[in-house]
Amino acid sequence: MFRLSKADFLHAQKAFRDLDPIVVLDALPKKLYANLKQEALSSLHEGWLCCHDGSGTPPAQRCKRGELKKFAREWSASSGLCEQLKKITGCWAKVSWDASCYTAYLDVGHYLSPHRDRSESCAMTLLIYFSSADDTKDPGTSLDCWPLTTDQKLSIPSMENTLVLLAGDRVLHGRQKLQSSQKIYLLSLCFSLSRNKNDTH
């Protein structure tokens, strides 16, 4: 579960309905956050460079990826998180293992081109950042989103223990090329959504 007050829940429900990103600061309890962060760093250390030019199914990108391990798998499939996501979206959420991973943008030029995720596996995207990018002059340190309610791009800074929830299949999102030596680590989870519990459990 992540921290969200009753008032925040109401705000999050409206935001998800309106296809606005939901940003939760200081989202995870200390112990869980520490476990996930350690797992992220170790998984990404033995991970792989992910390069696509955009000509196939995955969006154009250059970044490092690592597979989910014990803590991420347990948390993303937990009933507590499932209940929270149900309250926000009105739907039952099921993690899509094939589309979820640890991700890192580590070198100058690492990026993720603007895209929408596949609705069958990623109707909801959940991100948790493990590093803070404090160089605000580098546009590559933020997640760019284009909510439908406004014509303007929204840039969400990558800040430690910040959680971002997004209707990933409907809201265009991406990251510009990193221009500085900032390093960004995150957990990237994709969920399918269904109104019928039997479709997801």
Ligand SMILES: [Fe+2]
């Ligand atoms: Fe995405």
